[in-house]
Amino acid sequence: MPISFQDLLLSFEFVGNSVGQHQAILCRRTSKIYWHSDFSDLDEFNDELPDDIEDEANYVAIPDKRELGLGKPLVLDFARECLPDDFDDIRWMFSKRGAYKKFRALLIRRNVLDRWYDFESKATERALREWCELNSISVTD
Template identity: 30%
Template sequence: MSYDAIDDAFHFISDAPLGERRALVHRPSGKVFLASLKAGFDECPAGAESDPDYLSIPHRQELDPGKPLVLEFIRDNCPAELARVEGFFNRPGAFRNVKDLLRRRHLLDNWHIFEMEQMEALLKQWCLAQGLTS
């Protein structure tokens, strides 16, 4: 099973709003099938959704640890802001406020690298849990 094919499908799904695109992996063959409601194409075989040999690849929002990931980054990179950032999550716009803070602290690029690395690790963990890669 190719992790790269699963990673590509994960990004295909995650580059659109949750539910707009989907991808299935056929466990026995490792073949990945893509579908996009908005673009009007669907490579997925009929009945695949209910076939246990097919597994739906998750959208990043389904793997994203959200607040815990942000707090880990803040603890490691600007711990003096931890209480303030925790307070952001008590009202709407938390992620926007965090990104504004990181931009002011010149840490936004570091955040994007950290977030990308963590999402890759989460996808690899998901693959292992599903028995897709070793």
Template identity: 40%
Template sequence: MLSLDFSEIRNAFEFVSSGSRDENNAYVCKKTGVIYWTSTTLDLEEEVPKDLETSLDYVEVPHKNELKLGQSLALTFIDQTLPDEYNFVASLFRKRGAYRRFKDMLQYQGLLEKWYAFEEQASDDALLAWCEENEIKLIDKEQ
């Protein structure tokens, strides 16, 4: 079983999730544990294997939306902390700039730090499950 530092997986996940789907990608080599980074918008100047996307030797690090850590997570948070605002927040996500307005509302309510902690825990939990599914043993994060 492949062993990696959780921080390496987390960094790759944050890179992938920092853009829209397929804008930034990261792939873990199942044999060596090396993480390869690619981007359609950034010049990373890193040589990567040509078969990253087709070979079974690599597993693609998921985007946050693939792990249901985008809009649905925000709505789950609102449902738990401000259930009376659920419909309002849901309407925010029908327009561009939703996350900015969502975070502005949380700042106004004094809940922004609570949101960040909730989001981080949900991300960690989802990444731990993803690592387990892909037979990646983590050396610095309790499972």
């Protein structure tokens, strides 16, 4: 059964908000996405999980950014393409804590923040669609 790309993207963002504390699991048969958060007791973030949720033939966990190579590797791809003069500084930046805050400040100074968001959005869509294809998940819209 196909899944809406927008639902998949929303679940991907939920997982990425707190890596390791939020999970989204897709049922391959029904395309229902089960959300679970170790961080929240709110019912909207804690669906009742089926008893067979560990069955990989029926369920697959929605990946996070790192699993799809959308963290540091994506930043470095963007830097190579759009900020080649800043590449070494950005690479060094991402060897330390607080890299994204510094990176964002640099993007603002260079007036390329919107370009980064567009680059990241396109890469995310491409990576999620590839992940779906690899996992035999049909996507609508």
